[in-house]
Amino acid sequence: MVHDTARPSGEIPPGPEGPPIVGNYLPFVREPFAFMTENAQSYGDIVSWEEIDGRFYQLNHPDHIEHVLVANNGNYIKGESFQRALSPITGQGTLNSEGAVWRRNRHLIQPAFGPERIEEYAQMMTDATERALEGWRDGQTREIHEDTMELTLDIVSRALFGVDIGDRVDEIGLALEEFMAASESLSNYVLPEALPTPSRRRIEAASRRLDDVVYDLIRQRRESPGDDVISMLFAARDEEATPLSVEGIRDEVVTLLLAGHETTALSLTFTVYLLSRYPAVEERLLGELDEVLGGRTPTMADLPSLPYTEKVVKESMRLYPPVPTVVREPVKPDIIGGYEIPPGSTIRMHQWVVHRDGRWYDDPLAFEPGRWTDEFERSLPKLAYFPFSAGPRRCIGDRFAMLEARLILATIYQEYHLELVPGTELDLMAAITARPRDPVRVTVNAR
Numbered sequence: 001m002v003h004d005t006a007r008p009s010g011e012i013p014p015g016p017e018g019p020p021i022v023g024n025y026l027p028f029v030r031e032p033f034a035f036m037t038e039n040a041q042s043y044g045d046i047v048s049w050e051e052i053d054g055r056f057y058q059l060n061h062p063d064h065i066e067h068v069l070v071a072n073n074g075n076y077i078k079g080e081s082f083q084r085a086l087s088p089i090t091g092q093g094t095l096n097s098e099g100a101v102w103r104r105n106r107h108l109i110q111p112a113f114g115p116e117r118i119e120e121y122a123q124m125m126t127d128a129t130e131r132a133l134e135g136w137r138d139g140q141t142r143e144i145h146e147d148t149m150e151l152t153l154d155i156v157s158r159a160l161f162g163v164d165i166g167d168r169v170d171e172i173g174l175a176l177e178e179f180m181a182a183s184e185s186l187s188n189y190v191l192p193e194a195l196p197t198p199s200r201r202r203i204e205a206a207s208r209r210l211d212d213v214v215y216d217l218i219r220q221r222r223e224s225p226g227d228d229v230i231s232m233l234f235a236a237r238d239e240e241a242t243p244l245s246v247e248g249i250r251d252e253v254v255t256l257l258l259a260g261h262e263t264t265a266l267s268l269t270f271t272v273y274l275l276s277r278y279p280a281v282e283e284r285l286l287g288e289l290d291e292v293l294g295g296r297t298p299t300m301a302d303l304p305s306l307p308y309t310e311k312v313v314k315e316s317m318r319l320y321p322p323v324p325t326v327v328r329e330p331v332k333p334d335i336i337g338g339y340e341i342p343p344g345s346t347i348r349m350h351q352w353v354v355h356r357d358g359r360w361y362d363d364p365l366a367f368e369p370g371r372w373t374d375e376f377e378r379s380l381p382k383l384a385y386f387p388f389s390a391g392p393r394r395c396i397g398d399r400f401a402m403l404e405a406r407l408i409l410a411t412i413y414q415e416y417h418l419e420l421v422p423g424t425e426l427d428l429m430a431a432i433t434a435r436p437r438d439p440v441r442v443t444v445n446a447r
Contacts, residue, residue, distance in 0.1 A: 007338040013057065015039065015049040025051040032430035033324070036350045040357070046337045053081060056346045057336070060357070062381035064336050065349045068328055069383065069391040078393075079329030081346055085432055088203045089179050089210065091247065093255030094396065105252060108236040108244070109396060112160060112229045118399050121159040122300035125404050128155045129411040130297065138446040141421060143439045145269040148408075149173055152261035152268075155404060160256055161217055162228030168213050175209040176258060178202050180431050214253050218246060229256065256397075262433055263322040264401045268408060269440055270320035271313060274367045275413075276420040276442065281369060282413075285312055286447075289410055298410040300403070306410060311369035313405045317387040319367060320426075321351035324434045326389050351386060352434070360384040418442040 016039065018024035028035045028051070036058065039047040045061035059065050068076055077098050086096040094105045111117065132151045136142065150169050157165040165172065179202075221230040233249045244252075275282040288308045289298075298306070326349045334341045341347070356364045360380055361371070388395040395401070412418070421441040428434045 007340075009340060011339060012055075013046040013048040013337070013339050014043040015047045015058075016042075018049060018051075024049045024056075033352055033428065036325075036348070036353050037356070040350075040353045046339060048339075054345060055342075056348055057339075057341060058348045058350065058353075059336065060350070060353055061337075062354060062360070062383040065326075065354070065383045065386070066381075066390070067336060068347055068349065069326065069386075069389060069393070072334065073391045073393070075331050075334055076328040076347070077331060079327065079346065081329075082327050088200075089207050090255045090258060091251035093251040095255045095259055104239075105244075105248070106396065108233060109229065109252060109256075112232060113396055113400055115399075118403060119300055121155075121400065122403060122407060124159045125155050125407045126297050126299070126411055128158065129408050133412065133415060136416065136444050138444065140444050141441055142444055144272050144418065144442045145265065145436055145440045148265040148268040149261065151408065152265045152404065153257070156257065156260035159400075160229045160260060161221070161253070162226045162231075163217060163220065165213070165217075171209060172213055172257065175206040175213075176262065178209075179206040180262075180433065180435060210254055210257070211250070214250050214257070215246075217253065218249055229253075259395070260397055260400070263395075264404050264408075266320075266322035266433055266435065267313065267317055267401070267405050269436065270322075270426070271316040271405070271409060272418050272442060273420065273424075273426055273440060274316055274319065275312070276418060278367045281312065281367060282417075284308060284370075286413060289414055293410065293414060295414060297414070298407055300407075302410075303403075303406060306406065308369060309406050309410055310402070311372040313402065313409065314372050314385075315367060315369040318355045318361070318385060319365070320428075320434065321355060321387045322433050323387070323389075324352040324430055325350050326386075354384060354386070357384070413447075415447060417445045417447055419445060 016024050016027070018027070024035070039049075039058055040060040045059070045064060047058040047060065049056055049058075059068065078096055083096055090096055092101055094102060094109060097105060128151060132147065132154070150173060153169055153172060154164075154166065157163055218230060221228065222234060225231040225234065230249065230253060233244050233252060237243055275285065285308060288306060292302060292305045303310070328347045328349070330341055330343050330345065330347065332343055355361070358364045361384075383390055388398040388401075419442060421443060424441055425438075426440070427437045429437050
């Protein structure tokens with residue numbers, strides 16, 4: 001537990017200096033992971049700096065992060081910067097809505113991620129993975145991020161929407177790819193919102209492309225209801241017996257498409273990369289898979305017998321959290337670490353930094369799944385590990401994502417050893433998620 005001491009009123013936490021007007025925005029955009037890491041190493045648990053949009057506070061201690069996300073979560077919203085980044089594509093979906101709208105929509109969607117439904121999804125996940133592997137050939141070079149994006153998009157569409165969108169996967173994937181790339185542009189944040197910059201035009205085009213697919217899905221489910229999320233949203237009523245609008249359903253479907261496949265695809269991409277770099281870890285993983293599964297397809301019932309597989313996924317998400325930053329804004333003044341935090345300021349909490357902090361993790365840059373013992377987890381501060389965020393706004397699909405990652409990983413590595421093409425490195429861009437800038441190519445070798 002960190003012990004805070006009262007500080008003089010108006011005192012600002014230490015942090016990097018920057019030029020007038022733009023402040024530290026350019027260093028952050030150019031090298032975001034290095035910038036946030038250097039801040040923590042140079043200035044401590046609370047860092048502050050100015051940017052074009054105002055003052056930012058970076059929290060690097062788990063206790064401070066728990067205060068914002070859990071203990072005093074009612075005083076914090078996702079805020080303007082988060083809305084500006086996501087609302088052009090997700091509207092007022094659960095990921096970025098606030099207050100009564102968020103509570104209503106989260107309540108309506110929650111049944112889709114209950115334990116009984118999660119168990120039903122397991123077979124869909126392995127079936128989709130086996131279909132994808134039918135196109136793989138021994139000795140073939142593949143772009144693993146592209147493959148995992150297509151696979152997880154196929155899974156989320158079948159599991160949550162009850163449809164096969166195989167003929168439109170490329171269309172959806174391209175739209176989401178364009179949106180994520182365009183969202184990184186500096187112009188989105190420093191120029192007036194009404195100005196039609198090239199990046200904003202790309203975001204609008206991506207949204208229109210998604211709408212073509214999503215409204216078609218909604219139409220299909222309105223005409224032929226089934227046991228799926230869209231049908232569930234059509235049938236749902238809030239406390240005033242009011243149904244969701246078609247536009248509201250659209251926002252939730254796009255949110256689930258984006259959040260339901262992007263983060264798991266990234267997690268799998270990073271895991272493949274790490275396993276290729278750490279052959280001893282891969283060997284131990286394969287030993288567990290061979291002993292428990294013996295070459296057969298994994299099922300949900302097998303997962304308790306595959307603890308090392310789960311540790312591999314957890315450790316991958318520690319080193320490479322798909323969502324590297326959580327952002328909040330205080331509604332009312334707060335005190336963190338003895339410092340006054342004014343309303344409207346931006347709080348940044350970086351999984352990337354906390355997950356690599358040597359105070360909590362020995363040899364923090366090493367890929368060591370074996371560290372995840374029960375004793376080790378009990379010793380960790382609560383939010384020294386938070387890949388799915390925490391508190392009431394914790395990712396609603398966390399169990400879905402962990403189930404999916406383990407089953408896909410076990411299915412693939414039962415059949416193939418994946419070897420990075422020489423020269424392949426991970427150069428990540430920090431948009432809404434941490435995405436590879438360049439293709440992650442692997443050679444697939446049949447086992």
